[in-house]
Amino acid sequence: MAEQLQDHPLELLSCLQLSAAKALLRYRAPSLAGALQPGQFLNLKIPGYLLRRPMAPASQEGESLELLVFSRGPATLELMGGRREVMALGPLGRPFPLPPPGAGPALLVSGGSGAAPLLFLAARLRAIGVPVLARHGSRDGSEFSLAQRFASLGCSAEYFSEDGSAGTQGRPTDRLPELSGVSCAYAVGPRPLMHQVASACQRAGVPAWISLEEPMACGVGACLSCAVQTAQGQRHACVDGPVFPAAEVVW
Amino acid sequence: MTADPTGLEVELFGLRFANPVLTASGTFNFGREYAQAFPLRRLGGVITKGTSPRPRLGNAAPRIAETPAGLLNSIGLENKGVDAYLQGELPWLREQGTRVVVNVFGDTPAEFAEVAAKLAGHADLLELNLSCPNVHGGSLPFASDPAAAAEVVARCADVTDLPLLAKLAPNSELLRVAEACEQAGASGLSAINTLLGMRIDLQTRRPVLGTGMGGLSGPAILPLAVRCIYQLRQSSSLPILGMGGVRSWRDAAELAMAGADLVAVGTATFNDPWAAPRLIQELAEGLGQLGLSWTELVGAAHRD
Ligand SMILES: Cc1cc2nc3c(=O)[nH]c(=O)nc-3n(C[C@H](O)[C@H](O)[C@H](O)COP(=O)(O)OP(=O)(O)OC[C@H]3O[C@@H](n4cnc5c(N)ncnc54)[C@H](O)[C@@H]3O)c2cc1C
Ligand SMILES: Cc1cc2nc3c(=O)[nH]c(=O)nc-3n(C[C@H](O)[C@H](O)[C@H](O)COP(=O)(O)O)c2cc1C
Ligand code: FES
Numbered sequence: 001m002a003e004q005l006q007d008h009p010l011e012l013l014s015c016l017q018l019s020a021a022k023a024l025l026r027y028r029a030p031s032l033a034g035a036l037q038p039g040q041f042l043n044l045k046i047p048g049y050l051l052r053r054p055m056a057p058a059s060q061e062g063e064s065l066e067l068l069v070f071s072r073g074p075a076t077l078e079l080m081g082g083r084r085e086v087m088a089l090g091p092l093g094r095p096f097p098l099p100p101p102g103a104g105p106a107l108l109v110s111g112g113s114g115a116a117p118l119l120f121l122a123a124r125l126r127a128i129g130v131p132v133l134a135r136h137g138s139r140d141g142s143e144f145s146l147a148q149r150f151a152s153l154g155c156s157a158e159y160f161s162e163d164g165s166a167g168t169q170g171r172p173t174d175r176l177p178e179l180s181g182v183s184c185a186y187a188v189g190p191r192p193l194m195h196q197v198a199s200a201c202q203r204a205g206v207p208a209w210i211s212l213e214e215p216m217a218c219g220v221g222a223c224l225s226c227a228v229q230t231a232q233g234q235r236h237a238c239v240d241g242p243v244f245p246a247a248e249v250v251w
Numbered sequence: 252m253t254a255d256p257t258g259l260e261v262e263l264f265g266l267r268f269a270n271p272v273l274t275a276s277g278t279f280n281f282g283r284e285y286a287q288a289f290p291l292r293r294l295g296g297v298i299t300k301g302t303s304p305r306p307r308l309g310n311a312a313p314r315i316a317e318t319p320a321g322l323l324n325s326i327g328l329e330n331k332g333v334d335a336y337l338q339g340e341l342p343w344l345r346e347q348g349t350r351v352v353v354n355v356f357g358d359t360p361a362e363f364a365e366v367a368a369k370l371a372g373h374a375d376l377l378e379l380n381l382s383c384p385n386v387h388g389g390s391l392p393f394a395s396d397p398a399a400a401a402e403v404v405a406r407c408a409d410v411t412d413l414p415l416l417a418k419l420a421p422n423s424e425l426l427r428v429a430e431a432c433e434q435a436g437a438s439g440l441s442a443i444n445t446l447l448g449m450r451i452d453l454q455t456r457r458p459v460l461g462t463g464m465g466g467l468s469g470p471a472i473l474p475l476a477v478r479c480i481y482q483l484r485q486s487s488s489l490p491i492l493g494m495g496g497v498r499s500w501r502d503a504a505e506l507a508m509a510g511a512d513l514v515a516v517g518t519a520t521f522n523d524p525w526a527a528p529r530l531i532q533e534l535a536e537g538l539g540q541l542g543l544s545w546t547e548l549v550g551a552a553h554r555d
Contacts, residue, residue: 005288222284
């Protein structure tokens with residue numbers, strides 16, 4: 001059997017700072033060219049840390065890819081600080097299933113760094129001619145440019161801030177659009193956000209997918225640290241997910 | 252005797268190991284995942300995830316927490332049960348050209364024996380996990396009670412001819428339990444398992460792990476492993492499989508000098524999936540420079 005699991009060098013090209021704790025980092029990653037699908041993740045080796053850090057890329061075009069990094073602790077801060085080279089194990093996990101080309105509009109709902117895999121997905125959906133309704137939310141106005149990114153990909157995009165400082169005041173799950181006109185939905189963000197989208201979609205009979213962020217050690221199915229509960233029983237987020245059908249998650 | 256250009260070959264329990272480096276139980280599952288990273292035949296052996304008579308779901312999430320120089324885990328021995336592995340993983344693993352050590356677990360001595368009895372022909376060695384801190388509320392009913400540990404070993408020895416390694420906890424009963432296991436028929440000792448630790452989330456003011464406590468592994472426990480193996484070597488003549496925080500060939504050599512005949516790499520694999528094969532390569536080079544073979548290193552700290 002050929003060895004398929006590889007470490008790929010990511011070489012920093014540019015860093016777009018969204019706020020003190022949020023950045024969009026563009027890397028050159030020739031050995032990963034064409035290998036990633038939206039929803040999959042990379043397990044990043046950051047010197048000085050025992051565990052790698054999982055990240056779901058926000059885009060891939062040719063030899064370059066982007067990571068949307070929110071700093072939650074020292075390792076993500078280090079990454080944002082502009083570390084020039086990072087080793088990335090991957091691609092790992094299962095991607096978002098895509099609707100057939102030409103399907104009706106897809107609804108994408110993200111909160112915080114959950115926008116990363118959904119930006120990547122939005123680009124793919126637009127490329128196969130699927131209209132996209134994107135809703136992104138944050139506490140404040142600092143992520144407005146992410147909604148602009150969705151818009152620049154050809155999505156109908158709306159921004160929500162809890163403090164009302166940009167876009168619509170509230171959350172991206174407030175007053176969800178009429179789901180009867182939607183062919184499928186995707187949600188990534190805090191659990192309550194994903195749960196709300198999942199419930200609304202289940203009521204409306206719309207297929208929906210979410211991505212679970214679980215603490216991971218190996219990222220490849222070897223350590224069993226990322227157990228999640230689903231209607232099919234216990235699963236492991238790194239190999240059976242991180243993308244799961246929303247209706248199967250035990251919330 | 253055949254020539255061994257690598258200086259790494261080890262002959263133990265009537266088995267030849269291509270090199271003394273195995274992968275530690277619970278960090279390598281049954282080998283299939285990391286076989287996508289490198290051919291398993293480069294390893295001295297694979298030690299499987301803990302295997303119980305029936306499937307176990309394991310503990311509540313979150314199951315891991317990073318620490319300054321280690322990892323806490325409370326996986327809770329999630330596994331599919333021995334029968335599932337006899338059908339799927341073990342026949343495959345046996346074909347990978349490396350030694351197969353099955354890590355055995357049960358809630359009672361009879362359960363250990365139930366698993367051990369099924370493994371003839373499917374493993375080269377059995378490692379009896381007497382010391383998992385993530386079950387039984389961390390009370391270590393076997394690794395803290397020489398008589399209970401001896402009963403596990405004896406019951407397993409009754410039902411299998413496979414060599415048995417008793418996996419010990421780094422606690423105060425270490426030497427007494429080791430002695431009891433030896434008398435009960437253990438062929439070797441394995442040390443060390445993880446030690447209970449805890450982390451608390453500053454925001455929620457609650458333990459990070461779903462079960463509160465978890466076993467500490469990684470570089471933080473290397474000196475503990477060195478000490479335990481050193482003491483075991485002083486008091487027992489059984490072969491020792493040493494582990495705990497090994498990342499580099501120097502760490503492995505240190506455990507060897509303390510008395511380990513074989514070593515296992517665990518937590519280091521999470522940071523670097525190639526940690527074990529890289530270590531083997533570096534060990535060959537390192538020993539070559541010293542003009543030593545691995546077996547000359549074993550127990551060196553105890554000789555004049
Ligand atoms: C599949 C997947 C995709 C992800 N994609 C992104 C992304 O695109 N952008 C982004 O900013 N973040 C993403 N995350 C979360 C990211 O992995 C964590 O923010 C990061 O690990 C935090 O590390 P730290 O040292 O800065 O924080 P600390 O809080 O100091 O980390 C302590 C430990 O907890 C783990 N941890 C903390 N938060 C999380 C979390 N949310 N999920 C999993 N493990 C965590 C860390 O890995 C580390 O082991 C993703 C997580 C997963 C599982
Ligand atoms: C995630 C994880 C799971 C483990 N599962 C088992 C197990 O099933 N059985 C066992 O005997 N030891 C288990 N261990 C302990 C290791 O085999 C080893 O004894 C310990 O981690 C010390 O080595 P290390 O520091 O190199 O990881 C586990 C360790 C980790 C980190
Ligand atoms: S992170 Fe190791 S099994 Fe999922």
